[in-house]
Amino acid sequence: MLYLPEKASAQQIREAEKARRNRLEIIEAISQGKVSRRELIKWGLVTVGGALAQKHGLNPFVGKAWGKDGGSGGSSGSSGSSGSSGGGGSGSSTGIASSPLFGATAFSQPMPRMDILKPVPVETLTPAPTREANTTLRAVPSALGGGFGPIEGRPPGPIWAHQGWDEHYPTHAYVITTGGISHNLVYNPAVPDNLNCGIDPTKDVPCYFHPRMPDQGPTKLWTFNATFPPKLIQARYGDAALLRHYNGLDPDVTKNGGFGRNTLSTHEHNGHHGAENDGFTGAFFFPGQYYDYHYPFVLAGFRSINTEASDPRAGAPDGNGGITKVAGDWHETMSTHWFHDHMFSFTSQNVYKGVAGMLNIYSALDRGNEALNDGINLRLPSGRSKDWGNVDYDVNLMLADKSWDKDGQMLFDIFDLDGFIGDQMTVNAVWKPYFEVERRKYRFRILNASVSRFFKIALSDGSPMIQIGNDGNLLPHPVVLTELDEMGIAERYDIVIDFSRYQNGAKVRMVNLAQHDDGKRVAHDLTLGEALSGKSADVAVGAFLEFRIVRDPSYPDMSQVPATLIPNPDLSGIPVARERTFILGEGGKQTTKNSVTGFTGPWGIRVDGSSDMLNADYGRVSAMPRANTREIWNLVNGGGGWDHPLHIHFEEGQILERNGSASNVPAWEKGRKDVYRLRPSGKLKITMQFRDWGGMFMEHCHNTVHEDNAMLLRWEIDDSGNPFLRPLPTPIPTPQGVTFQNPIEVLKDA
Numbered sequence: 001m002l003y004l005p006e007k008a009s010a011q012q013i014r015e016a017e018k019a020r021r022n023r024l025e026i027i028e029a030i031s032q033g034k035v036s037r038r039e040l041i042k043w044g045l046v047t048v049g050g051a052l053a054q055k056h057g058l059n060p061f062v063g064k065a066w067g068k069d070g071g072s073g074g075s076s077g078s079s080g081s082s083g084s085s086g087g088g089g090s091g092s093s094t095g096i097a098s099s100p101l102f103g104a105t106a107f108s109q110p111m112p113r114m115d116i117l118k119p120v121p122v123e124t125l126t127p128a129p130t131r132e133a134n135t136t137l138r139a140v141p142s143a144l145g146g147g148f149g150p151i152e153g154r155p156p157g158p159i160w161a162h163q164g165w166d167e168h169y170p171t172h173a174y175v176i177t178t179g180g181i182s183h184n185l186v187y188n189p190a191v192p193d194n195l196n197c198g199i200d201p202t203k204d205v206p207c208y209f210h211p212r213m214p215d216q217g218p219t220k221l222w223t224f225n226a227t228f229p230p231k232l233i234q235a236r237y238g239d240a241a242l243l244r245h246y247n248g249l250d251p252d253v254t255k256n257g258g259f260g261r262n263t264l265s266t267h268e269h270n271g272h273h274g275a276e277n278d279g280f281t282g283a284f285f286f287p288g289q290y291y292d293y294h295y296p297f298v299l300a301g302f303r304s305i306n307t308e309a310s311d312p313r314a315g316a317p318d319g320n321g322g323i324t325k326v327a328g329d330w331h332e333t334m335s336t337h338w339f340h341d342h343m344f345s346f347t348s349q350n351v352y353k354g355v356a357g358m359l360n361i362y363s364a365l366d367r368g369n370e371a372l373n374d375g376i377n378l379r380l381p382s383g384r385s386k387d388w389g390n391v392d393y394d395v396n397l398m399l400a401d402k403s404w405d406k407d408g409q410m411l412f413d414i415f416d417l418d419g420f421i422g423d424q425m426t427v428n429a430v431w432k433p434y435f436e437v438e439r440r441k442y443r444f445r446i447l448n449a450s451v452s453r454f455f456k457i458a459l460s461d462g463s464p465m466i467q468i469g470n471d472g473n474l475l476p477h478p479v480v481l482t483e484l485d486e487m488g489i490a491e492r493y494d495i496v497i498d499f500s501r502y503q504n505g506a507k508v509r510m511v512n513l514a515q516h517d518d519g520k521r522v523a524h525d526l527t528l529g530e531a532l533s534g535k536s537a538d539v540a541v542g543a544f545l546e547f548r549i550v551r552d553p554s555y556p557d558m559s560q561v562p563a564t565l566i567p568n569p570d571l572s573g574i575p576v577a578r579e580r581t582f583i584l585g586e587g588g589k590q591t592t593k594n595s596v597t598g599f600t601g602p603w604g605i606r607v608d609g610s611s612d613m614l615n616a617d618y619g620r621v622s623a624m625p626r627a628n629t630r631e632i633w634n635l636v637n638g639g640g641g642w643d644h645p646l647h648i649h650f651e652e653g654q655i656l657e658r659n660g661s662a663s664n665v666p667a668w669e670k671g672r673k674d675v676y677r678l679r680p681s682g683k684l685k686i687t688m689q690f691r692d693w694g695g696m697f698m699e700h701c702h703n704t705v706h707e708d709n710a711m712l713l714r715w716e717i718d719d720s721g722n723p724f725l726r727p728l729p730t731p732i733p734t735p736q737g738v739t740f741q742n743p744i745e746v747l748k749d750a
Contacts (some may be wrong), residue, residue, distance in 0.1 A: 026415075028258040098423045098539055099404045104212035104431065107509075107546040110197030111433035112205065113189040114232035114358060114396045115225075119172035122242055129173070129242055129292045131165040132157060135737075141251040144286055144735035152292065153247070153285020154276065155731040155738040160283070163274035163693055168296035170242040174233055176225055178264055178341075178355055179248035180218025181207040184227035195392050197436045205229065209424075209431040214408035219257030221410060222249060223354040228429050230398050231357035233339070234389045235297050237316040237364075238326040243268075243293040243339075251287040259412040260353045261346035262287050263733075268339045268359065269490065270472055270649065270674035272300050272332075275695020278649055281344040281712065282597060282618040286735045297361065299328025300652070301569075303692050304628070306330070312376055315364035317388030321372060323364045331569040332652065332672070333363045334472040336445045336492045338398075344618060345599050348420065348451045348704035352412055354429070356449050358396045362388045365566060366474060370559035380468065381443040381496060381559040393442045393559065395435075400426050400449040401540050417602055418642070419452025419519015419705045425512065425544040434546040439500045440557035443468070446493045452519035452703045453540065454643070455487045458528050460509040460543055463501065466561055467668050469494025473652060474565040475671040485668055486514055486522055488645030488677040490702040493668075496561055502549045509543035516540070519705060520642035521680055568654055568672060571687060577629035580608050584646065584678065584701060585638025588710045590615040592744045596732060601709030603701065606638070609749030613638070615710035618698075619730040619744035623715035625690045632656070632687050637678035644706065646676045648688070649697040657685040675702055690717050696728050715750075 127134055133154035140149045154160055184205035189196045205228050208215050224231045226248065235241060249262040256262060263286055267279030276283075277293045285291045299306075299314055306314050306327055313330035315323040341347060341355035362368050367377045368391070371384035383390025401422030405411050413420060427433055448455055459465065459482075467479045471492050484493055502508065513531045515538045517523040523538075531541050588604025589612045597619035604613035607622045614620070625631050633653070635646055652672035658664035659682055676684050700712035718726045729740035 028256075032254045032256060099402070100406060100408065102210075102212045102214070102408060104210040106432040106543070107434045109210055109430060109433050110199055111427055111430060111435040111545065112187075112199055112229040113191060113196050113391070114398070114428060115184065115227070115229045116188045116190045116232045116234060116391075117174045117176065118188060119174055119241065122170050122173045125173055125175070125242075125244060127151070129170070129244070132161040138288065140735045141288060143251040143253070144288075147736050149286075149289075149734070149736040150738075151289060153289040153733060153738070154291050155283055155733070155740070159728060160276045160731070162276060162294040163695075164296055165294065168240040168294075168298065170240045170294060172239075173242040173244055175244045175246075176231065177246040177248040178222055178224055179226035180250075181216050181221035181223055181228070181354070182218060182226050183207060184225075184229075187229070191392055197434070209402070209426060209429070213431070217257065217409055219255055221354045222260060222350065224357050230354075230429055232396055233357065233359040234362065235295065235359060236362040236388060237297050237299060237333075238324050239316060240294070240296045243295060244290055245293065246290045247285055247287045249287045257409070259414065260349045261343055263343055264350070264355070265342045265344075266291065266293060266339055267342040267649075268293065268295060269337055269647070270652065271295060271337065272298060272334075272650065272692065274693040275650070275697055275716070278695070278697055279342040280618070280696055280731075281342050281347070281698060282733070283731050284343050284733055286733070298692070299326060299330065300332035300689075301691060302326070302328035313364060315376070317362060317364070317367050317369070319387050321387055323374070323376065329569055330365065331567055333365050333474070333566055334361050334652070335363075335366045335474055336360060336447075336469060336494055337472050338447050338449070338490075338492070340449075345708050348708045349412055349414065351449065351704060352402075352420070352451050353410070356398070358398060358445070358447060360389070360396070360445065361472075368394060378474075378562055378565060379558065379560045381441045381557075384555075384558065393440065394445070395442060396428075396445045396447070397545070398428050398447050398449045399455060399544075400429075401451075401453045402426055416519055417705060417709050419703050421453055421516050421519050421540075422450070423539045425540050427545050432544055434548050436548045436550045437499050438551055438553040439502065439504065439549055440553040441496055441498045441500070441559050441561075444495050444497065445469070446487070446495065448487045448489050448491050450489050452489065452705050453516060454489070454514050454522045455512050456514040456522070456525050457484045457487065457493075458482060458511050458513055458531075459497070460511050460528070460532060462528055463508070466496040467493060468496055468561060468565060470668055470671050471673045471675055473672040475668065476567045477564060477667070478561050479667045481668070483513065483528075485666065486525065486677065488643070488675055488702065489704065490645060490647055491675045491677070497547075499547065499549050500557070504549055504551060506549045508547050508549075510545040510547070511543050512541055514541070519703065522643065566671075568670070571630060571654070571689070574630045574689065576632050576687070577626060579632040579634070580623060581634040581636060582607055582646075582699065583613070583636040583638045584644045584711060585613055587613045588615040589613060590617070590710070592617045592620060594619055594744055597730060597744065599708075599710050601711075603706045603709050603711035605699070605711060605713050607713065607747060609747040614713070616700075616712040617744060618712070618714050619741065620714060621716060621727050621743050621746045621750050622713040623747075624718050624727070624750045625715070627694060627717050628691050630687060630689045632685060634683060634685050635676055635678060636683040637681055640681035643680055644678045644711070645702045646678060646699065647674060647702045648676070648699045650693070651688045651690060653686040653688040655684055655686050659683055694718065
């Protein structure tokens with residue numbers, strides 16, 4: 001990170017602002033494809049590891065005789081200085097003063113609920129969706145090279161055809177367009193105004209972080225449907241859906257506000273779908289194209305467990321108070337997902353710009369109707385007016401840190417290769433809001449949608465919360481905590497707070513205890529008193545969301561938190577076919593020379609069959625587990641100076657050991673997971689099954705700066721039968737069409 005010292009002089013601030021402007025020019029040139037990292041290395045502006053060179057005019061700590069606070073006596077290395085991340089208005093991740101607040105005060109605006117997408121009948125789509133990609137030609141804009149190319153960006157042919165298309169044909173579709181931010185004229189919170197802080201959904205939703213702050217420009221923020229608040233999809237098992245995603249971004253790559261890339265790949269994190277619908281990092285599509293993602297919403301194991309769909313616990317709401325039974329293992333029921341961009345080398349920038357939403361999956365167990373007592377429904381806090389999917393008392397919270405410049409426009413520095421840390425907290429895309437609640441239980445589905453920041457959450461009065469979910473899954477048993485564990489990027493924590501313990505008129509705040517000095521890891525977990533004191537150098541520490549208890553519930557609280565939620569699948573009878581080890585660390589090395597599929601950076605992953613810490617190349621196959629097997633994967637953090645929240649696509653896993661012992665796995669990590677926080681110098685032993693679908697998937701650090709700077713690999717399930725080949729060819733997208741090439745490398749022990 002590039003920080004200024006707390007008592008920075010006016011000269012340092014001027015030099016830092018000059019360095020910031022120069023760095024942003026380089027960032028803009030890279031993001032727009034005008035220069036490559038190799039050229040910057042050749043010119044001496046970037047190190048071989050990908051870090052910003054220690055040059056005056058680029059780094060605020062280089063070039064002037066500032067003694068210990070800067071110059072030759074200051075910090076060195078890939079990330080600049082140690083120090084504060086924006087404390088007290090004195091410094092931020094950009095190396096200049098903290099983001100200006102324009103007179104805004106905390107907790108002076110309401111938090112909007114997410115904007116729920118309304119499905120449309122699939123037969124209303126034009127053109128109609130197809131099993132294989134639609135290769136009908138369209139004229140390609142001159143900014144993208146001209147000529148003609150396919151209207152759908154999905155790779156063509158049988159290998160990327162939708163698996164299970166006829167078996168799980170979608171009855172409805174969600175249609176979204178990613179574009180530059182604008183005012184929202186069709187906001188759908190799906191609750192009465194009094195359950196959404198009095199926000200009138202008929203009035204337009206502006207595109208600022210606070211009413212006192214400037215509107216964000218359309219090149220600075222890109223969002224689904226080009227509007228705030230973030231979007232929410234409500235799905236249910238057995239109800240297959242299509243996500244038609246249009247790329248509405250400007251075809252001119254220079255119209256990006258200085259960062260971000262106008263090509264997209266949408267990852268439904270962590271959907272149990274075929275690889276063609278997973279948002280593979282190399283299956284991106286261009287402005288003017290669409291991509292049809294097929295989400296069958298099936299329970300894992302549906303081809304081998306409960307195949308006759310006879311168990312009512314494996315089911316979904318039928319819309320009339322009953323259950324539609326589905327095949328699969330009810331122990332694999334999932335609840336809280338999210339979807340976001342996964343563009344190769346630009347995931348951090350595009351997600352930071354706003355290309356992220358959430359997705360709730362409803363089931364016979366987690367129905368979203370607290371009043372229905374059928375002996376299956378867990379009756380978690382939700383509401384009762386609809387058969388399923390009530391969100392009256394079930395609230396999604398998307399947490400993300402941001403930074404903006406003196407004009408109030410979002411900024412991003414890609415040279416923070418340890419991780420980008422913003423200095424201001426947002427919840428559902430607004431700055432430090434309040435949220436009105438009734439005196440009853442609420443469920444909060446909390447997502448860490450930051451680039452590199454971890455959170456550790458408590459309530460300002462130290463009162464308890466009940467954690468019921470971790471990542472997409474409900475825990476086997478609820479856990480009562482006064483402080484949640486550190487929450488890595490992309491992790492989801494579902495919690496229940498009982499506001500009946502407060503009187504009307506009371507206020508209580510959600511507090512972040514995790515202090516960052518840089519983007520590598522949490523520097524300190526503060527006590528509640530320390531976090532609330534306002535003395536932390538990290539401005540994002542402290543209270544960030546205020547709950548206001550405003551009234552008694554309009555009807556009795558019928559929700560409950562059962563002592564048993566969803567037990568884990570018992571895998572003891574399934575033999576272990578293979579054990580693998582993945583080591584994440586610094587010193588990444590690129591062994592391939594493909595500038596399209598490969599990337600060079602300081603981070604890498606060492607796997608079985610390689611002695612090198614390998615940089616990312618999505619044309620390289622690093623692991624090939626066989627279909628319908630179970631494996632054990634050892635996930636190792638190769639150093640103590642950083643933390644890695646490792647995400648494995650497609651399959652949920654169970655943590656068997658942390659640091660060599662099952663007793664080190666805390667209760668809140670004993671459910672199934674898809675993001676594994678390794679902790680400094682830590683290691684995990686996990687187990688997973690590989691079944692139902694095939695294709696190429698990914699594994700990567702979800703500190704997306706680490707991911708974008710080469711901590712990513714490709715693995716695939718390659719023997720599921722037709723139409724898959726061994727190994728699968730790599731897609732190479734262009735606006736004029738997708739071609740394929742054989743894998744550049746298949747590791748010998750893959």
